[in-house]
Amino acid sequence: MAKILIAGGGIGGLATALSVSRRGHQVVVLESRDTFTELGAGIQLGPNAFHALDVLGVGDEVRSRAVHIDELRFMDGTTSELVVTMPLTGAYRERFGNPYAVVHRIDIYAPLLDAARASDAIELRTDAQLLSYRQDAEGVTAVLASGEEVRGEALIGADGINSYVRKQLVGDGFPQVSGHTIYRSVIPMEKVPEELRWNTVTLWAGPKWHFVHYPIGGGKYFNLAATRDDDAREAVIGAPAEKDFVLNEFPDLGEIPRRLLELGEDWKAWVLCDRDPVEQWTDGRVVLIGDAAHPMLQYAAQGACQAVEDAVVLGQVIGTEACEFPQRFEKFNGERRQRTAATQLVAREMGKQLYHPVGEAAKARNALLASLTPEQLYDKVEWLHGSRVGDGTVIEPPVIGRRAATAGEH
Template sequence: PNAFNCFDFLGIGGALRENAVYIDRLRLMDALSGEEICHIPLDEDFRERFGNPYAVVHRADLHLDLLEACRSSGKVEMRTRHAVCGYRQDENAVFVQVENRDEIEGTALIGADGLRSAVRRQMLDDDPPRVSGHTTYRSVIPTESMPEDLRWNAATLWAGPKCHIVHYPLKGWKVFNLVVTFHNDVREAVAGKPVSREEVEQGFEHIHPRPKQVIDHGTDWRLWVLCDRDPVRNWVDGRVALLGDAAHPMLQYFAQGACMAMEDAVSLSHRCRTEQDLDKALALYLEDRMVRTSRVVIDSRLIGDHIYHPSGAAASVRNSVMRSFSPEDWYDRLEWLYQGGKPEG
């Protein structure tokens, strides 16, 4: 819901709603027993509470809608093959250094250049990203290849000891997204490496046959080792600011990485529109975003440990506690996340 607030603010909410799949519930399943632990309904009560639906959108569709909005605005010049490697600034301008090209002069620089941001490296000179030791395998398959008994209109999480499986429909129910994660303590960052099904299966031999079908039906698996960073108090340097993963990369367990980046963009836009002084606008943008994004970074780690991957007695406690929550209990606990991040806040 918080992402739709951003899309509406940026004028692409209508287009995104056409490409979204509106799921009925969030389901938490036990990967060992094959039984449901609990679910959160995403019906009319949810929409009334948070002002927007819960939906899933294919990343390529989101990128295309953003691209078309930039092209049609008449205000955005897009340049490809311009790798930013640094910057310098004075009281009037920023000069962006680009590999094998002339400097580009501008009023401000927003470093939205991801986990290994070159802008961040110069600004903060901090440590490399933290390698979590969690390996994620991803696959997208046609809906007809998804086991019929798992074709649910839900975002489904199968939680097991040091492992989990997530699946949900995309692109008008044409495909299912499969996300399979194993806490195997790998310490080398890898992104998008093709792997065999046999490699994916190695961390899931102990789970129930029902969720294991998801791995059996996946194709063209690719591997990512998840990384994040500890929160920092500052990501603004004069006329230069960071945004999204460059500022606050987070693990996937809250499903909020892209949402937080969109909220950043909305806050930045709002502050630059309402403040004539650029330094003040960027300072207020940081003030708006630092605590909220830090909480999501930290909570994402905690959720991974205590909801996605616990074992033994810890898993039994998780099951008991989560079964005790009513829908209203869940909505109360999600209020800060789904109602926050608005520019007026």
Template sequence: MARILVAGGGIGGLATALSLAQRGHRATVLERGEVFAEIGAGIQLGPNAFHALDLLGVGQAVRDRAVFIDELRFMDGTTDEKVAAMPLTEAYRTRFGNPYAVVHRGDLFQPLLTACQASDAVELIAAATVERYTQDADGVDVRTADGRTLRADVLVGADGIRSTVRRQLLGDGDPRVSGHTIYRSVIPIEKVPEELRWNAVTLWAGPQWHFVHYIIGGGRYLNLAVTRDDGARVPVAGRPVEREHVLGRFPGVGETPARLLELGEGWREWVLCDRDPVDTWTDGRVVLVGDAAHPMLQYAAQGACQALEDAVVLGALLEGGTGDDVARRLEKFNAERRERTGRTQLVAREMGTRLYHPAGRAAEERNAMLRSLTVDDLYDKVAWLHGARDFARAAGGPARG
């Protein structure tokens, strides 16, 4: 049994702690916040995420809170035309072995937290900000901002895109600012006209902008997320913004997406960031997972999914590992995950520029390309992501059904 410290008590950190506990280790999660809680709005979960959640023992609890949608729908945001749709019902679930669903972030976080709280092998410590680590041949020491020192066999950095653990491990500076600003709002479903309550994740694509919406909270809310490719260079996280400002930032928006945008209230803005893929996430007894290792833009809807995959793979590879064997196993985890996650990072980035934001002739060519694809073509394109069952498999390998 190894003693493992996990820096970060978000979705990735709790999933990692749960996975490690299931494999016979003791995990202590250090969360910088005063309480363990998840902020944010909607999140999409592909079949690969549900497979990971099932392996972690919380799949049904998340399903009980999820909204199972009928299709992913791509619309021309200037003409209101439906360009393409990928059905997510029987044929999709049969092929990929699980559903596609949307949830509020808290409805994914809470089952993980509850499972960790119920485990004798998981300790949760709030108000513990990791400041630095040191290590020797026998273990790793973690120093917190309030002066505590904790010792373990392994440190897992699950502390997000601005990871303190990554800063020491890689020293590669701040995240890359994407130049995209996203505005988010969550509104009660009763404020949405009946004819606009679609059981779909709908994306409206416009010139240098796109708009995504879907129902969350067991059908109680509509999640709105609208993105502007505006060249923003300064990071912003959750800043309140006036409704009029949001409505004025999306030129040429069609009649239906305009109606939906006008429903938004309590808007907040973020300037999106990611990082380039890197080869190395380990330093002896220290390893990175989730956004600390491979932060990605949300356009492939895979950030949380890949963090859950990390948790499952790391737990499996550390089963039975102790002492000098630990560093080798962490390197194996790094080697087995970096290609898949790196490809996902780059695909997400490309989707946000080449697929969602073209204008004029380029948008027409995109629409024609999407219309030419059959449903099976669409399934084939996402199979490497949605159909994965062996999460250590290299990117692009055949999915295991």
């Protein structure tokens, strides 16, 4: 069997290592940092993610660490009124076959890392920053920042939105700055008044802003993520932000959302970035997955979900013969491109049209959402939540998503 190099030891990289190693290949994961860990706070996992995690053998462990959410709530952040709710128990779980859950990033990462460490087929290397690659008819050479060269029969770029593999393969420059700044805070749940400890993912929408909160860490922590449409033009990663500054960025807060936002401590700021969809993620024996292939804004809550889907599909199509890798990678590219491109562009559209309207546009949005029944809401998310890549059940995106994905190729 082949030796496969994976650049990047995040969620997507480790999931892919598990997936392709189970086809009999030896895997070397090249992580740029000095340890394997996961930064960041809370993420949401739809049923489609759990189907993929089950294929990878870690679904039960992630479920045991996750908070299984009862409903998604959309609230008017200026009036404190409920606009619409989507129940996530009962009919939802029957329809989609798995829960909707929230986790701290480490609660999905740790099970993947433990499984990778337990595998004799996976080698985990730290301080191994890939800067470039060369390839020939027999394989690929990864050139590291240290000057070392690592040889394998294939290279999978799972090195994130600023991927060096993508830089060489696609060459599309820096990520696209969204103009939105997100402020994140995680606090102990005991600091949250009991009447505000809801087992929901709750979104409060206001004029050119919104914020989301939910429990993580088995319910021990309260995750706050507040986004301001502020026309930011430069990328920012984890910069400290003063509490008063954050609160001033969210005008016209109603009483309840203000109480919630005032709970935040030790705020950190990021300016959100993504990239346009591209048609080609492959270069011979080299292929991209996850954020290296299709980085997306967080508004559809699908970044990690799509990365683990990628891992499963790549493991299913990679085959066993190294000479077939270029064709197998092309097949993977073809199977995943439309779904992930639609998700990227729908996430962008949600940020513009759903979360940040002002004035009459916000009233119209509220009226439209309030008119939808739970069953109609399930219909709208079925193409995302209802796909099961493990058994080949993939639902086409809505027409607008397919058209947007096609437009994004050019």
